[in-house]
Amino acid sequence: MDDVRPLIGIVDTVGGPVDLEAYEAHGGYVAARQALATDPNDIIDLVSEANLRGRGGAGFGTGMKWGFTRGPATTPGGKYLVCNADEMEPGTFKDRYLLEYNPHLLVEGMIIAAHAIHAETAYVFLRGEYHDPYRELQKAIDDAYAKGYLGKRILGTDINLELRIHRSAGRYICGEETALLNALEGKRAQPRQKPPFPPASGAWGRPTIVNNVETLCNVPAIVRNGAEWYQDLGIGDDAGTKIYGVSGRVNNPGLWELPIGTTIREIIEGHAGGMRSGYRLRGLLPGGASTDFLVEEHLDLAMDYGTIQAAGSRMGTGTMILMDDSICPVNMCRNLEHFFAQESCGFCTPCREGLPWVEELLTDIEEGRGKEGDLELLDRNAMFIGGTTNTFCLHAPGAMEPLASALKYFRDDFEEHIRAGRCPYR
Amino acid sequence: MAEPALIQVLSDEEIREIEEECAHLPDRKSAAIDAMMIVQRHRGWVSDESLYAIGRLLGMSVENLDSIATFYNLIYRKPVGRHVVMVCDSVSCYVMGADGLRKAVEEYLGVGLGETTEDGRFTLLPIVCLGACDRAPTMMIDEELIGDATAEGFDEIFGRFD
Numbered sequence: 001m002d003d004v005r006p007l008i009g010i011v012d013t014v015g016g017p018v019d020l021e022a023y024e025a026h027g028g029y030v031a032a033r034q035a036l037a038t039d040p041n042d043i044i045d046l047v048s049e050a051n052l053r054g055r056g057g058a059g060f061g062t063g064m065k066w067g068f069t070r071g072p073a074t075t076p077g078g079k080y081l082v083c084n085a086d087e088m089e090p091g092t093f094k095d096r097y098l099l100e101y102n103p104h105l106l107v108e109g110m111i112i113a114a115h116a117i118h119a120e121t122a123y124v125f126l127r128g129e130y131h132d133p134y135r136e137l138q139k140a141i142d143d144a145y146a147k148g149y150l151g152k153r154i155l156g157t158d159i160n161l162e163l164r165i166h167r168s169a170g171r172y173i174c175g176e177e178t179a180l181l182n183a184l185e186g187k188r189a190q191p192r193q194k195p196p197f198p199p200a201s202g203a204w205g206r207p208t209i210v211n212n213v214e215t216l217c218n219v220p221a222i223v224r225n226g227a228e229w230y231q232d233l234g235i236g237d238d239a240g241t242k243i244y245g246v247s248g249r250v251n252n253p254g255l256w257e258l259p260i261g262t263t264i265r266e267i268i269e270g271h272a273g274g275m276r277s278g279y280r281l282r283g284l285l286p287g288g289a290s291t292d293f294l295v296e297e298h299l300d301l302a303m304d305y306g307t308i309q310a311a312g313s314r315m316g317t318g319t320m321i322l323m324d325d326s327i328c329p330v331n332m333c334r335n336l337e338h339f340f341a342q343e344s345c346g347f348c349t350p351c352r353e354g355l356p357w358v359e360e361l362l363t364d365i366e367e368g369r370g371k372e373g374d375l376e377l378l379d380r381n382a383m384f385i386g387g388t389t390n391t392f393c394l395h396a397p398g399a400m401e402p403l404a405s406a407l408k409y410f411r412d413d414f415e416e417h418i419r420a421g422r423c424p425y426r
Numbered sequence: 427m428a429e430p431a432l433i434q435v436l437s438d439e440e441i442r443e444i445e446e447e448c449a450h451l452p453d454r455k456s457a458a459i460d461a462m463m464i465v466q467r468h469r470g471w472v473s474d475e476s477l478y479a480i481g482r483l484l485g486m487s488v489e490n491l492d493s494i495a496t497f498y499n500l501i502y503r504k505p506v507g508r509h510v511v512m513v514c515d516s517v518s519c520y521v522m523g524a525d526g527l528r529k530a531v532e533e534y535l536g537v538g539l540g541e542t543t544e545d546g547r548f549t550l551l552p553i554v555c556l557g558a559c560d561r562a563p564t565m566m567i568d569e570e571l572i573g574d575a576t577a578e579g580f581d582e583i584f585g586r587f588d
């Protein structure tokens with residue numbers, strides 16, 4: 001298999017979606033065989049040593065998370081592995097690509113992860129609008145069952161794994177892992193009180209590990225090639241590769257698997273072909289809609305967890321959204337807050353009432369009805385709603401990240417709207 | 427809602443598919459969302475009658491089911507047209523002209539968001555990021571994703587759905 005791009009290098013080699021035959025021809029399921037013959041605790045140690053961090057946005061150590069379920073191999077009622085394939089963070093399109101083009105990689109990663117945590121049942125929580133990914137993944141699962149990679153007594157061992165897809169019925173909040181578990185149980189997707197965290201009490205009250213698609217897809221190559229090899233793939237402190245994406249007015253929008261720690265400039269100029277002629281880059285959301293804006297001075301920063309955090313933002317999903325100079329920052333914030341207001345689950349007041357109110361204020365400013373003092377009001381609410389202890393889950397704080405940073409970097413634009421009583425971009 | 431007579435509302439195929447989900451879950455209530463989505467795939471939407479029938483099948487109150495149904499934007503509790511058109515209004519598409527695309531679709535179909543064409547052919551809805559932001563602006567008709575959508579292509583695109 002491709003040794004520098006273990007996630008999607010094979011897609012280019014094969015020239016399209018990778019089926020079972022092609023996957024096996026390029027070393028597929030070798031890691032699963034290896035892992036099933038390995039002690040589960042050793043797999044957890046290996047993944048910790050490799051320094052794999054969650055690709056769902058928060059960057060939590062995957063080995064450490066799996067370790068929370070350590071204990072007797074058999075617990076009454078069993079344990080669950082759940083793959084978070086809800087991908088609804090605006091601007092994010094990496095999991096779709098993995099599901100559609102290399103679905104066996106996810107299946108293999110889940111076989112290994114399930115073995116490591118002693119789970120005999122696993123679910124892929126798939127967003128409802130992902131029809132093509134559903135067909136490709138279901139086909140891969142069916143083929144894996146037929147070949148004995150899934151089901152009872154996998155490959156002649158005494159290990160069992162049932163893998164099912166749950167097709168979701170919408171709503172962004174389902175991506176939050178405890179809301180996801182409620183949705184999986186057939187309920188309204190309201191986040192749960194934490195603690196207990198899912199590794200202690202998750203789906204149907206059983207110990208549950210929730211991991212992002214891309215996270216699980218990193219596991220087979222780690223098992224095959226070892227922790228040191230995986231660490232060396234990254235450029236800076238982080239390990240492995242990352243699927244980076246660029247959307248907006250560039251010459252060549254898309255996604256690329258690159259060493260984690262590649263600079264923002266290299267991604268935008270080297271891979272996305274730079275800005276289209278006539279457009280200048282003003283700002284970017286580095287990892288989806290709920291990450292703080294970065295601006296030109298940040299272009300030479302490495303896209304890794306620590307560096308982007310130190311610059312006041314988050315690497316998030318690693319798929320960046322570019323704002324060019326034809327876009328009004330106030331209107332872009334209004335678009336973002338419309339999304340977050342609409343997608344609030346409605347449980348707590350700062351989120352349910354605060355977000356629509358923020359959207360309305362932004363609409364007023366954008367449409368020329370802004371008043372003196374409005375920006376200070378927005379500042380205060382960005383602080384209050386964005387405070388991580390004021391709401392039940394991280395939806396509302398995530399909603400305030402782009403706004404608070406826009407108020408900092410594009411304040412002139414906001415002020416100009418209020419002073420002129422109209423949007424200068426119209 | 428008045429409970430309709432205890433008639434067999436669901437088809438054998440729908441019941442078979444719902445039972446298949448139940449067989450793989452720790453309890454029947456957990457199949458609530460799956461069951462509503464299955465019925466909707468067969469009938470286009472989830473009527474009161476369907477909801478009662480699902481409630482009986484899963485041992486759930488219709489109020490509980492409705493509270494779940496109305497939480498999720500992909501479960502339709504009102505009839506929709508033969509085809510559902512969803513235009514992405516999230517941020518990457520916004521940057522690449524989603525407002526213009528939505529207006530063009532509204533004009534082409536002669537309906538606004540949330541409305542159905544008079545001939546019952548298309549229902550138009552907004553949708554959040556479809557996960558194809560590198561092909562913005564995007565829209566989806568039934569199960570088909572359309573990227574780099576422009577008004578020039580409408581005759582060909584919509585013509586495929588009758």
Ligand SMILES: Cc1cc2nc3c(=O)[nH]c(=O)nc-3n(C[C@H](O)[C@H](O)[C@H](O)COP(=O)(O)O)c2cc1C
Nearest residue numbers: 054055056084086087088175176177211212215394
């Ligand atoms: C509002 C909200 C939405 C989220 N949406 C997603 C999502 O769509 N996909 C995802 O993998 N994680 C999402 N997350 C993060 C998950 O809660 C969880 O941290 C992640 O799935 C863990 O996987 P990882 O450790 O492999 O990254 C979301 C979090 C929040 C607060």
Ligand code: SF4
Nearest residue numbers: 345347348351393395
């Ligand atoms: S912050 Fe928002 S989404 Fe999260 S629990 Fe509160 S209301 Fe629900």
Ligand code: FES
Nearest residue numbers: 514519555556559
């Ligand atoms: S923002 Fe429209 S597809 Fe992602």
